[in-house]
Amino acid sequence: MNFLATAAIALAMSTDAFAVAIGKGAALQRPQLREALRTGAIFGVIEGLTPLLGWALGHAAAPYVDAWDHWIAFTLLGVLGLRMIRESVSADEDEEDKPQRHGFWLLAITGFATSIDAMVVGAGLALVDANIFTTAGAIGLATFVMVTLGVMLGRGLGRIVGKRAELMGGLVLIGIGCLILYEHIGR
Structure with missing residues (x-):
């Protein structure tokens, strides 16, 4: 997988966390940079670890699905994108998207919930030739940056930007799935 594909996956995986971060920023009274960095770090670490877990699970199954790996990756990325x-x-x-405060465990659970797609992507990447550590690091870093920005932007922009970011992330995932399929069928 090349740099552009890795960057695109990292950006796509961080968009749902970005959307949540905008809501969290909008729920706070003028969030400070310190709170945004803290939230970004929690989400980024979790989002960076979940593809590793998914990759380990997917790698264990790789010998059994070698002939179908590109179809599986295409399907997983397509379903997530959709x-x-x-x-x-x-x-x-939902009013539940607007917590009263940003406690650690609430942020950790929310971070994990938004990283399920990254775990599935990690499982899909175990089936193709990709450096999972580079990809997981890129996902974690992109999430840290996007969530930090999302919290700070949330106080002024509201949820509509988050929804558009999630739409773009879904389109990117579908595009990457199509690229993986094209590369394997074209061999």
Whole structure:
């Protein structure tokens, strides 16, 4: 996997956390940079670790699915992309997305919930030739930056930007899935 594909996956994986961070920033009274950095670090570490877990699980299954690996990666990325697109256009406005405070465990659970897709991507990457450590590090770093920015932007921009970011992330995931399929079929 090349640098551009790795960067695209990292950006796509961080968009749902970015959307959540905007909501969290909007819920606070003028969030400070310190709170944004703390939130970004918690989300970034979790988002960086989950692809490693997914990769380990996917790697264990790789010998059994070698002939179908590109189809599996294409399907996983496509389904995740479609899920992100669906969520980006959904109209539900839950008050649960706006916590009263940013406690560590609430942030950790929310960070894990937004990183399930990164775990699935890690499992898919175990089936293709990709450096999982580089990819996981890029996902963690991108998430740290995006969440930190999201918290700071949240106080002024609201949730609409987050929904658009999630839409773009879904489209990117589908595009990467198509690229993986094209590269393997074209061999």
